[in-house]
Each structure stands twice: as C-alpha cells, then as structure tokens.
Amino acid sequence: MGDGESHAATQRLVDLYADLRASAFADESAVARSARDAAIERFAKTGFPHRRQEAWKYTNLAPMYRTAFSMDSSAREIARDLIEPYFLNDGVRLVFVNGLFSESLSQPTTTTQGVSVTLMGSSTTDDDESDTLERSAERDPLPLAFLNRALGAGGAVISVAPGAQIVDAIQLIFVATADAGAVVSLPRVKVDGGENSSVAVVENHLGLAGAPTLAIPVTEIRARPGAHVDHVRTAELAAGAFHLGAIAIVQEQNSRAESCVVTTGGEIARHDYRVSLDGADADCNVRGLAMLDGSSHVDHHLFVRHAAPNCRSREFFKNVLDDSSRGVFCGRIYVDQDAQKTDGVQTNAALLLSDNAKTESRPQLEIYADDVKCTHGATIGQLDENAIFYLQARGVTEGVARTMLIQGFAGEILDEIRIEGLRDRLKDHAFAAMAQKRQTLQPAV
Amino acid sequence: MPLLEIRNLHASVDGNEILKGLNLTINAGEVHSIMGPNGSGKSTLAQVIAGDTAYEVTAGEMLFKGRDLLDLAPDERAGEGVFLAFQYPVEIPGVSTNYFLKSAVNSVRAYRGEAPMSTVAFLKLIREKAALVQFNEKLLSRAVNEGFSGGEKKRNEIFQMATLEPTLGVLDETDSGLDIDALRIVAQGVNSLRHEDRAFLVITHYQRLLDYIVPDFVHVLVDGRIVKTGGKELAMELENTGYTTVENGAVHTVAS
Numbered sequence: 116m117g118d119g120e121s122h123a124a125t126q127r128l129v130d131l132y133a134d135l136r137a138s139a140f141a142d143e144s145a146v147a148r149s150a151r152d153a154a155i156e157r158f159a160k161t162g163f164p165h166r167r168q169e170a171w172k173y174t175n176l177a178p179m180y181r182t183a184f185s186m187d188s189s190a191r192e193i194a195r196d197l198i199e200p201y202f203l204n205d206g207v208r209l210v211f212v213n214g215l216f217s218e219s220l221s222q223p224t225t226t227t228q229g230v231s232v233t234l235m236g237s238s239t240t241d242d243d244e245s246d247t248l249e250r251s252a253e254r255d256p257l258p259l260a261f262l263n264r265a266l267g268a269g270g271a272v273i274s275v276a277p278g279a280q281i282v283d284a285i286q287l288i289f290v291a292t293a294d295a296g297a298v299v300s301l302p303r304v305k306v307d308g309g310e311n312s313s314v315a316v317v318e319n320h321l322g323l324a325g326a327p328t329l330a331i332p333v334t335e336i337r338a339r340p341g342a343h344v345d346h347v348r349t350a351e352l353a354a355g356a357f358h359l360g361a362i363a364i365v366q367e368q369n370s371r372a373e374s375c376v377v378t379t380g381g382e383i384a385r386h387d388y389r390v391s392l393d394g395a396d397a398d399c400n401v402r403g404l405a406m407l408d409g410s411s412h413v414d415h416h417l418f419v420r421h422a423a424p425n426c427r428s429r430e431f432f433k434n435v436l437d438d439s440s441r442g443v444f445c446g447r448i449y450v451d452q453d454a455q456k457t458d459g460v461q462t463n464a465a466l467l468l469s470d471n472a473k474t475e476s477r478p479q480l481e482i483y484a485d486d487v488k489c490t491h492g493a494t495i496g497q498l499d500e501n502a503i504f505y506l507q508a509r510g511v512t513e514g515v516a517r518t519m520l521i522q523g524f525a526g527e528i529l530d531e532i533r534i535e536g537l538r539d540r541l542k543d544h545a546f547a548a549m550a551q552k553r554q555t556l557q558p559a560v
Numbered sequence: 561m562p563l564l565e566i567r568n569l570h571a572s573v574d575g576n577e578i579l580k581g582l583n584l585t586i587n588a589g590e591v592h593s594i595m596g597p598n599g600s601g602k603s604t605l606a607q608v609i610a611g612d613t614a615y616e617v618t619a620g621e622m623l624f625k626g627r628d629l630l631d632l633a634p635d636e637r638a639g640e641g642v643f644l645a646f647q648y649p650v651e652i653p654g655v656s657t658n659y660f661l662k663s664a665v666n667s668v669r670a671y672r673g674e675a676p677m678s679t680v681a682f683l684k685l686i687r688e689k690a691a692l693v694q695f696n697e698k699l700l701s702r703a704v705n706e707g708f709s710g711g712e713k714k715r716n717e718i719f720q721m722a723t724l725e726p727t728l729g730v731l732d733e734t735d736s737g738l739d740i741d742a743l744r745i746v747a748q749g750v751n752s753l754r755h756e757d758r759a760f761l762v763i764t765h766y767q768r769l770l771d772y773i774v775p776d777f778v779h780v781l782v783d784g785r786i787v788k789t790g791g792k793e794l795a796m797e798l799e800n801t802g803y804t805t806v807e808n809g810a811v812h813t814v815a816s
Contacts, residue, residue: 505650506660508610509720510638510668519663523654523703 124180125162154264184299187213206283214300229279235270247335251389255418270303277309284315293325308342315345322353338370352381368394378405404528407440414443421454436472457487569620580784596781606732610644639671641727645717652704693749695719711742718749735769747772
C-alpha cells in the first residue's frame with residue numbers, strides 16, 4: 116500500500132510510454148518526441164501521486180493502482196444516439212472515443228470568423244514563454260499533467276483571434292466506452308483567448324458503464340489582455356471510473372476567466388485548478404459542483420495565485436453527498452508581495468444527505484502583500500427539517516420537499532452557467548438521478 | 561358536521577406536556593380566536609393541527625370534516641384543506657416562491673384527484689391572489705422568504721393561503737413583529753378570504769389584530785387548556801384585565 120503500489124503504477128506507465136514511443140509515436144518529429152521524453156522524465160521523478168503527499172492526503176488512489184490500464188489503439192464506433200442528447204448547438208463539436216478522434220460524430224469545421232479549432236497534434240509545441248501549465252502550476256506542481264504531455268493523444272487547440280466574439284460555445288465530448296477494457300485516455304486542450312476576444316468552451320467527459328476507465332485530461336487556458344473565456348467541464352462518470360483532471364489558467368491584464376466543473380458518478384474524481392493572475396485588473400471565477408452517492412469520492416484542489424495588483428478571484432464549490440460518498444476541498448489563495456488591492460473570496464459548502472457521508476475542507480491563505488481583502492468560508496449542513504415541514508404543510512410530499520431543497524442548494528452553482536442548453540440539461544441530469552433514487556416524482560410543476 | 565373537532569387533546573414536546581386536555585369545535589364560516597399568556601400552548605396547538613412531528617399527541621382526538629386528522633401526514637392535511645400561516649416563516653434559499661407554490665398547488669390537486677394546473681393558469685391565479693392580498697409580485701421570483709422583511713414574510717403566508725384556498729386557515733401569531741400598517745394589510749388579506757365554507761383559527765397574543773379580523777368566538781388558553789370562551793368583547797376584557805384573573809378564576813364558559 117502507499118508508496119510501493121504507486122511506484123508500481125508509475126513504472127507501468129513509464130513502460131507504457133516506452134512501448135508507445137516505439138509504436139504510436141514513432142513517426143513524430145524529433146522535437147515532439149523530445150518534448151514527450153522530457154515530460155515522462157518529469158513525471159517519473161515524482162511518480163504517481165500517493166497518500167503520503169500532502170496534496171493527496173485525503174484521496175486514496177490505491178483502487179486505481181492495481182489496474183493495468185492500456186491505451187485504446189483505434190477509434191471505436193459508438194451509436195450516435197447515445198451522445199446526441201449532449202450536443203449543444205450546430206457549431207464546432209469534436210468527439211473523442213477513449214481519447215481518439217471520431218470523425219463521424221464530430222463537426223470540426225466552422226464558418227465562424229475569428230476562431231480556429233484544430234486537433235491537438237504532435238506539431239503543437241509549448242513555447243516556454245507562454246507555457247500556461249508551467250506558469251500556473253509553478254508553486255503547486257501537477258505531475259499528472261506531465262504524464263498527460265508524455266502520453267497524450269487526442270484533444271484540441273482553440274485559438275481565438277483578437278477582438279473576436281464567438282457566440283456559439285465550442286464543444287468537446289470525451290466518451291469512455293465499456294468494451295475496450297481498462298482504458299486510460301489523456302486528452303489535452305489548449306484555449307488561447309486573444310486580446311479583447313470572447314469565447315465559451317464546454318468539455319463533456321462521459322462514461323458508458325463498464326470496465327474501470329482512467330481519464331487524465333488537462334486543459335490550459337490563456338486569457339490575453341481584455342479577453343473573456345467561459346469554460347465548463349462536466350465529468351458525468353460511469354460507476355467505477357477514475358477521473359484525474361487539471362485545468363490551468365493564466366490571465367493577463369483586464370481579462371476575465373470563468374470555469375466550472377460539474378461531477379456526477381464515478382469512483383474517484385479529482386479536479387486540480389491552477390490559476391495565475393499575471394496581469395493587473397484580472398477577474399477569475401472558478402466553481403464546482405459534485406453530486407455523489409454510493410461510495411464515490413470527489414476532491415477539488417485549487418491554487419489561485421494573485422501575481423499582480425487589483426485582481427479579483429472567486430472560488431465557489433459545493434458538494435451534495437449521499438450514502439457513504441466523500442467530498443474533499445483544498446483551496447489555497449496565494450498573494451504575491453506586489454499584488455496590492457487583491458480581492459479574493461473562497462467558499463465551499465457540503466450538504467450531507469446521510470450519516471455516512473463525509474466531507475473534508477482545507478482552506479488556506481498565503482498572503483505576502485499588505486493591502487488585500489481575502490476571505491474564506493466553509494459550511495457543512497444537512498437538509499433543514501423546518502424547511503421540509505414548511506413545504507409539507509403546503510401540500511408538498513416529503514420526498515419532493517427534500518428534492519426541492521437539494522435542487523435549491525445545487526442550483527446556486529448550476530444557475531451561474533450561462534451557456535444555453537447546458538444548464539438545463541445538467542439540472543435535469545443531476546436531479547433526475549436523485550429523484551429516481553428517492554422514488555419521488557420530479558416536483559409537479 | 562363541525563369542520564374541526566378537537567376533544568381532550570394532550571400533546572407533549574421533549575417529554576413536557578403542553579396541551580392538557582384541550583377541547584375546541586369550529587364550524588365552517590366561523591372565525592375563532594385563541595389568546596393566552598406565553599407558554600400556554602398556543603403555537604403548540606397550531607403546530608399539532610398542521611402535523612409537526614416534533615410534537616407527540618398522547619391522548620385525545622382531532623377530526624377534520626369527520627376524518628381523523630392525527631392519522632394524516634402534514635402534506636395530506638394540506639390536501640384535506642388545512643393551512644398553517646407560520647409565526648416564524650422559514651427562509652429557503654435556492655427555491656423560488658413561484659416554483660415551490662406551483663408544486664404545492666399541483667400536489668394538493670393531485671391529492672384530490674384533480675389534474676395539475678398549467679403554467680399559464682397558475683400564473684393567472686397567483687397574479688389574481690397577489691392583487692387580492694396586496695402581495696408584491698416581484699417577490700415571487702425570489703427564494704422563499706429570503707431577505708424578506710418581517711411584514712413581507714407574513715404577507716407571503718397570507719398570499720400562499722389565498723392561493724391554496726384552504727377550508728381551515730390557522731394563523732399562528734401572524735401579528736407578531738408587525739407595525740400597524742402591515743397589520744392592517746394582513747388583516748385585509750384574511751378578511752378578503754372569509755367565506756361561508758371556510759373557517760379561521762386566529763392565534764394571537766395581543767388584542768389589536770382582532771379589531772381588524774373580528775372574531776365570532778374568543779377562547780382563552782391557559783396552561784394547555786381552554787378555560788374561557790366568549791364573544792369578541794372577551795378580547796377587549798382581557799386587554800383591560802390581563803390573563804391572571806382568568807388563570808386564577810374558576811373555569812367558566814359563556815353559555816351559548
């Protein structure tokens with residue numbers, strides 16, 4: 116347990132890399148190969164996360180170490196009607212099955228001016244100067260992100276031209292299937308919001324029930340001066356799935372970035388946010404909602420760095436935990452010495468629906484400037500029995516009353532999603548499962 | 561048949577007996593008022609009628625339109641036509657008044673075997689009722705009672721009562737925390753709902769509300785029992801003499 120098993124898992128992945136280097140990556144350019152080599156080396160140095168590390172103290176990956184994951188070799192066919200309900204619009208949509216691009220299910224081209232969406236390929240290089248991942252994770256490294264760089268195949272590069280206002284959300288759908296065995300997929304997404312541009316990007320990570328799957332997605336967002344990037348990642352996971360994702364954001368002056376991660380199902384979901392506010396007057400809003408039951412586990416781990424003055428950050432995370440599910444929250448706000456007039460607020464709330472559900476909250480502030488406004492708050496609660504009686508006294512049955520209160524709690528996060536169609540679908544998805552479980556009808560409206 | 565018939569009701573909370581053999585009969589079309597000193601059991605009575613399980617009924621019976629009310633869950637009692645306007649209405653963040661009230665209306669209709677109301681019909685209904693009881697429509701899209709002033713919360717109770725059209729409206733110290741103007745508006749709301757098929761049980765600490773909602777009967781509740789019953793003059797009498805004369809005096813009721 117602990118070190119030994121994670122070491123074995125690390126070695127398995129290093130070996131997997133060696134195999135792929137000789138096969139799938141053999142035709143890549145020397146530059147691409149050496150970038151991967153460098154990445155696997157960095158991953159191997161710290162290896163797979165394990166519980167002895169502070170950042171992984173509350174999330175036990177042992178169930179995952181024991182599985183030998185492999186990468187799917189060719190794109191699989193899946194029935195279109197399985198994922199059609201998730202389609203947002205008629206705009207750009209890229210679909211990946213087990214990490215591999217599916218041409219038939221995608222809509223890769225767009226007539227929209229001002230944005231280019233291309234598949235993540237081996238020709239994509241990471242310019243040291245603008246390496247979003249390196250910059251944002253400087254103080255709180257992400258070894259899994261290096262694994263993603265080493266093994267990654269599949270993903271997209273979204274570049275928004277200066278001044279472009281892209282109306283339709285760009286959608287990326289990553290599906291994990293049941294029939295490919297224990298598959299690992301490591302998609303990589305880069306979003307570059309040009310100066311004064313505006314774009315919305317949605318990633319849906321969907322699991323079709325079956326063998327345990329492992330997803331290690333990394334999304335890097337750079338918001339240039341005055342840009343506005345709106346990002347949502349949903350992890351709608353099958354039972355037994357492992358999702359260890361990272362979202363790295365670097366913001367230049369006067370930019371606005373918002374990102375929301377919504378989780379249902381799965382065995383273990385870990386969401387790492389790394390944000391660096393590098394330019395003055397930048398505004399960052401990161402949010403998350405997990406609705407879990409069974410023995411599912413979610414861990415939100417944030418690091419938001421104010422590296423410039425006058426920036427504003429908001430972190431708002433909520434978990435609804437039923438049965439013996441578990442929620443973990445670790446959030447650090449880091450304020451550089453020069454980041455005067457910082458305004459940072461971090462809130463996390465857990466709603467425990469059963470006696471066996473558990474939550475862990477670790478807010479942290481590390482402040483080196485002297486003129487800042489930073490607060491954090493954590494609340495843990497159960498359904499308000501007085502509110503339930505009040506609703507019942509007006510004719511609402513107990514089951515529906517409980518569902519209403521849960522919806523009210525979760526709604527606060529979901530209602531902030533502005534992308535058309537996504538909010539309503541997520542609400543239906545999250546609440547339908549719950550209503551069914553409690554054997555109640557949806558509130559009769 | 562009486563609308564509500566309570567016989568020898570005993571109820572406790574946390575092992576303490578609060579209602580000690582309460583008797584009360586209410587007929588349709590009547591407005592009854594219950595007054596009494598603090599701790600006498602006024603709110604307990606209201607909560608027990610609504611079905612709050614924090615209170616344990618240890619003896620007695622409660623019949624509503626001849627049906628045993630004690631057998632029914634709170635939502636079923638609402639379906640039967642009981643409505644409680646709370647003394648301290650709860651705030652419910654994240655749930656809009658609009659949304660919850662539509663669900664309540666349709667739940668009650670479902671209980672009665674009626675078809676649910678369409679969105680259009682529902683909106684028309686609440687507009688009508690909001691105007692009737694002078695409730696600010698803008699509050700409908702906000703979360704239930706969240707950030708509402710004391711007066712707005714009480715008016716929300718009356719508005720909900722108007723929308724659900726109960727047969728028995730129980731008002732638990734609806735006047736507490738209200739100034740004269742708010743009191744008048746609440747009273748007007750209740751009065752606009754008076755009907756020969758409907759009855760009200762107005763629980764109040766002070767007499768003033770009864771200047772506006774004029775009762776047919778006034779009952780004095782002391783130490784868990786109704787010790788005196790009279791007409792509306794009894795309320796004024798109590799205002800002048802206080803509760804101690806009733807507490808100390810013999811139990812007597814006005815012959816009907």
